[in-house]
Each structure stands twice: as structure tokens, then as C-alpha cells.
Amino acid sequence: MRRRHDLARRRFLQTLGTSAALLPFLPRMNAEAGGFGAPRRLIIFYFPVGTLLSKWRCTGSENDFQLSPILAPLERHRDEIVILDGIDNAVSSNIDNMAGHQSILGWWTGVGSLPGDFPLGGGETFGWASGPSVDQSIADAFYGQTPLRSLDLGVKLFTGGHAPVYSTQSYRGANEPVTPIQDPAQAFQYMFGDFDLDTTQATKIRRGRQSVFDFVTSELSTLEGNLVGDEREKLQAHLENLRVLEKRVQNQVGANCEIPPQPEEATCRGNSPVDCNDTLNSAMFDLITSALKCDLTRVVAFQATAEHDGPAFPEYASAGHPHSVSHRRDAESQIIQTRITEYWMEQLALLLDRLAAVPEGDGTMLDNTLVVTACALGENWLHGNRNCPVVLAGRSGGYVQTGRYLRFGNYATESASPAAHGGRNHNDLLISMCHAVGLTDVSTFGEPSFCTGPIEEIMG
Numbered sequence: 001m002r003r004r005h006d007l008a009r010r011r012f013l014q015t016l017g018t019s020a021a022l023l024p025f026l027p028r029m030n031a032e033a034g035g036f037g038a039p040r041r042l043i044i045f046y047f048p049v050g051t052l053l054s055k056w057r058c059t060g061s062e063n064d065f066q067l068s069p070i071l072a073p074l075e076r077h078r079d080e081i082v083i084l085d086g087i088d089n090a091v092s093s094n095i096d097n098m099a100g101h102q103s104i105l106g107w108w109t110g111v112g113s114l115p116g117d118f119p120l121g122g123g124e125t126f127g128w129a130s131g132p133s134v135d136q137s138i139a140d141a142f143y144g145q146t147p148l149r150s151l152d153l154g155v156k157l158f159t160g161g162h163a164p165v166y167s168t169q170s171y172r173g174a175n176e177p178v179t180p181i182q183d184p185a186q187a188f189q190y191m192f193g194d195f196d197l198d199t200t201q202a203t204k205i206r207r208g209r210q211s212v213f214d215f216v217t218s219e220l221s222t223l224e225g226n227l228v229g230d231e232r233e234k235l236q237a238h239l240e241n242l243r244v245l246e247k248r249v250q251n252q253v254g255a256n257c258e259i260p261p262q263p264e265e266a267t268c269r270g271n272s273p274v275d276c277n278d279t280l281n282s283a284m285f286d287l288i289t290s291a292l293k294c295d296l297t298r299v300v301a302f303q304a305t306a307e308h309d310g311p312a313f314p315e316y317a318s319a320g321h322p323h324s325v326s327h328r329r330d331a332e333s334q335i336i337q338t339r340i341t342e343y344w345m346e347q348l349a350l351l352l353d354r355l356a357a358v359p360e361g362d363g364t365m366l367d368n369t370l371v372v373t374a375c376a377l378g379e380n381w382l383h384g385n386r387n388c389p390v391v392l393a394g395r396s397g398g399y400v401q402t403g404r405y406l407r408f409g410n411y412a413t414e415s416a417s418p419a420a421h422g423g424r425n426h427n428d429l430l431i432s433m434c435h436a437v438g439l440t441d442v443s444t445f446g447e448p449s450f451c452t453g454p455i456e457e458i459m460g
Contacts, residue, residue, distance in 0.1 A: 038360045038361045038365075038368040038397075039145075039295075039298055039368065040368055040369070040370070040396050040397045040399070040436065040437045040438055041292055041300075041369045041437070042135060042298065042299050042300070042369070042370050042372070042433065042436075042437055043288065043299075043301075043302065043351075043369060043370070043371045043372070044108060044134075044169070044170075044371075044374075045302050045348060045351070045371060045373040045374075046104070046107070046169045046301075046302070046303045046304060046373075046374065046375065046376075047305075047341070047344040047373065047375050048101075048304065048305055048307045048308065048309055048310060048375060048377075049307070049308070049309075049310060049322070049323065049326045049340075049377060049380050050326070050375050050377030050378050050379060050382075050383065050388070050389065051337070051375065051378070051379070051380055052337045052338050052379070052380060053378065053379050053387060053411075055068055055069050055337075055338040055341075056068050056070045056071065056389055058071065058083055058085070060405065061405070062404050062406060063403070063404060063405075065083070065404075065405035069338060069342065070338055070341045070345060071083065071345055071391070072342070072345075073342060073345045073346040073349045074348065074349050074352075074391070076349065076353075077349060077352045077356070078403060079402060079403040080352065080366060080393055080402050081391055081392060081393045081402055081403070082392040082393075082400060082401070082404050082406060082458060083390075083392075083404070083405045083406065084390040084406055084455075085387065085405065085406065085408065085411075086387055086407055086408030086409040086411055086421070086422070086423035087374075087388050087408070087424055087425075088378075088385065088386045088388065088423045088424065088425055088426060089103055089376050089377075089378070089385035089386070089388050089426050090385075090425035090426060090427060090447075090450040091106035091112055091426075091446065091447060091450060092106050092107075092376060092385040093384075093385045093386060094450070099384070099385060100377075100383050101162075101307045102118070102120070102126055103376040103385050104165070104166060104168075104169060104307045104376045105128065105129040105165050105168070105171075106129065106376065106446075107169070107374065107375075108133035108134050108135060108169055108170065108171075108430070109129040109131050109132065109133045109134070109171055109446055110134070110426070110427040110445050110447055110451075111131040111446045111447050112129075112130055112447070113126040113128065113129060113130060113165075114126075114128055114174060114175055116128060118163035118165055128165060128171070128174075128175045128176075129171045129174070129175075129177070130174045131171065131173065131174050131446060132171050132172060132173045132174075132176075133171045133178075133301075134430045134434065134445060135150060135170055135299050135301050136149075136150065136170055136171060136172050136173075136178065137434070138299055138433070138434060138437055138439065139298075139299040141437075141439055142298050142299065145298070146297045147296050147297070148190075148291070148296045148297040149297065150178075150299040150301060151187075151287075151288065151291050151296070151297045151299070151300045151301070152170055152301045153181055153187055153284050153287070153300070153302050154167065154181070154182050154304075154305075155182065155280045155303070155304060155305055156182070156276075156277065156280065156306070156309065157303060157306045162306065162308055165177075166306045167303070167306045167307070168180075169301060169303045178301070180301065180303055183265060184263035184264075184283035184284055184287060185263050185264060185265040186265075187284070187287050188260075188262050188263055188287060191287060191291055191296055192259050192262075192290075256293050256358065256359070257290075257293050257295070258290070258293070258294075259290070259294075260287065260290045263283040263286075263287070274311040274312060274313050274343065277305075277311045277343075277347075281347050281350070282350070285351045285354055288300050288302065288354075289355060289365070292355075292365060292369070293358060293365070298437075302351075304347065307376070308323045309322065309323060310322025310323060310340050311340060311343055313336070313339065316336045319332060319336055322336070322340055325337060326340075326381065326383075327383070329381050333381075337380055337381075341380075341389070344373075345391075348371075348391065348393070351371070352366060352371065352393050352394075355369055355371070355394070366393070366394045366395075367394065367395050367397070368395075368396070369394040369396065370399070370400060371392070371393040371394050372390070372391075372392055372429075372433060373390070373391040373393070374390040374391070375388055375389055376388060386411060386423065387421075387423065388426065390429065396436040396437060399435065399436045399458075399459060400458055400459070401458070401459060406457050406458070408423045408424045409421040411423060425450045425451070425452070427445055427446045427447065427450040428451060428453060428454060428455050429455060430446060431443070431451060431453060432454040432458050435454045
């Protein structure tokens, strides 16, 4: 996803005789001009098997709504979230062999699968996704600004005989799955194995950034005298943005960097008790927060568990595996389904707690981050792909207007086979995610025929 203004920006630096190493320190007009004084970031958070829509859907209006039983754990973050109701996984609904659990491969990519050897049933097979995922495309756009392109984590993604595609949500490109790190101890080594940031070193980094600002400002000021008209005005605006960033440099991301304690090696395997999930999730959330505080990356992908799996609650053990329960409609199964999705929202709330607790610029880390939590399946007993559950959290530097419930279309919970209901294709959500982090020239993502443009209602 090479953007024209990136290329022009590089040529502009070359005319100044400035090294490409300065690219991370120049103001990216959209990506770093957020209202809270720090770069924008993206976290994707995938949970499996859909939801029970009657227990997930909110009641009330856009600004005056009541959180449902499943979403109740997010009450303390009510003013920092947007609930999206009526988002359809168009790729999986319209492309053969893409429904059901394999629809995970199309959720963040917006495309179908390549031919492959993963069994689908009835002798049919499928392969990996045929294009990149939105998180990795955004990571490419931010390439070179942070030590790590992205941080890709997962919990208990053991396939147990299922195709590995169910344990994969991100793709660098067609047929290029990204394997997430599942062990917090390994993730720590990946992030901090060669990292030693004491107070002296942090001071040197900030001084180095200040030196870059001084140099670039001097170069641009010299160039300003040789320009006239619109070009001069553009450069003056550029300089003003640079001065704003310069004032923020001492408080910018990275200033609060602390290396967390090294987690113990994970010992949980398979469908272990839910308290094992709790331990692993907590360690991963600590690492995610530290990665963003230290500006190691601005793109994080977290997969709660494999698409066909779920947490094992001891009190529901007699009902069978969570995946089996998700296919049933009896009263007991609906209670379990509700509890499982509620659990994922509890975990999301814990992650948001950590982000909201980090002061940053004029706000918090959560203010400068977009957290997109979703599943590629909608109504879980159907394993269908309409009205997929989506929760946005964070303001992404002011792009997202939070504290709202947005409903698109008229999907009815009692409909077993909902036809087109006036909702929005999830490809438009992917476009919106690009815009939220500053990539506003992205007009399509994934399969173009499923794209109509960004979901403008999300914007502040």
C-alpha cells in the first residue's frame, strides 16, 4: 500500500539533502497530528465463534443507550467506546467456501482465500488469505518509525487437528500468514531481549530527537525563502506542525518507557480452565501496554484464542466443548454462550484499563489509540456472517467520536437467514481503520466490489 504523498515526502527530503533516517521525526500531517499529542496507534482484538445477538445488542439511541448483558463489563469505559451494530462480513457472505470458521481469514483482509489443502468438508479445500490484513498494511505505512513493525500475539491457539488458518488473523500479503507469539516469555524476549533503557539512555534519545527537530527546522526555514505562493504557505503550515511536535517531544510516547518484569513461561495447553486464560491475557496486556509506552510499535494484533475454541468454565464442563455449545439453541447453551462472550468483553475492559491509565500528551494512551474488537461470525448458533459484533475503543487522536451506539440496517434476532438488511460491509470498517490512523487516501481495502467508503458516522 504505497502512498503517493509518502513518495513525494521522500523526494522533498532528498532535495534538502536530508537522510532518510529523519523520516520518523518529521510530522506526518495526519498520523501524528492527533489532538492529544502522540502518534496514533492500532490494536486489533479478535475473539471467536460470534455472539448471541439478543444478549449482545444494546437498547436505546445513539447517545442514550443501555449496554446489553454481554457488553456490561465495558460500562466503566462507556464514554470511550463505540458499539457498531449491523456490520456484515461481506466477503464470507458472498464468496464460496468462506462461511463458518474459515471466515476469520477474510475478516481483517477483506478478501477470499487462495486454493490450498485445508479441508472444508465434502472433499472441498481452501487455503490462506489472498491479500494482506489491515493491521499489516498499516504497519507497512509506519515502517521505519518504530523498532518493530508490529506486535502479533495470541493465547491458546493450539489447533488440535484443525487447520492453522483458524489460529491466524493477520497476513503480510497473499499466502503470507503472520504467526502470533503465544508465550508471554517469548514475547518479552522478542520485545526487550536487547533493550536497556535507563534514565541516561532515555535522556539521550530525547536529546537526539530535539537535535533532529532543530536541524530539520533550520533546513526548512532556509528553503522557505526560495518559495512563493501556495508552496510557501504549505511549507509554513508544515513548519508550524513541526513546532507543535517540538513542544511535545519531552512528553511524547517513549518518555514513560519502563521494561516490565519478565513473565514466566506459559504452561497452559489446549482447552485449559478459564483462570489460565486470565493469567495469559494479563501478561499479554502488560506487554502490549509496555510496547506502546516504549514506542516499540504502533500496531498490535491480539487473538484471544483459535476461531473454533473458547474458555473452559468449570461450572459448564458437563455441557461439552465451547465450540459444540455454540452450535446449539437450547436455554442452557444460550446461558453459556452469553457468559463466554461476556468473558471476552471483560478481558477487553482490562486491556482498556491499562491504556487509559497511561498519561500521554493532553490525554491518555487510549485517547491516541484505536482498539477494534470483533469476530468474523455473527449469530453464533448460525455461524453466519451478518451483523458481526464490533466494538471500537479509543479516540485515535480525535478521529473517533466515542460514547455512542451506531446501528446500521434492520437485522432481526429471530431471523435464521437474514437477507441484505441495509447494514454496512466490513470492508468499509477496514477503510475507516486506515483513516483513523491517518491514511486518509485509502479508498478501498480488500475486495473493491464490497467497498463503498469509510463509515463516516464513526468520525468525531
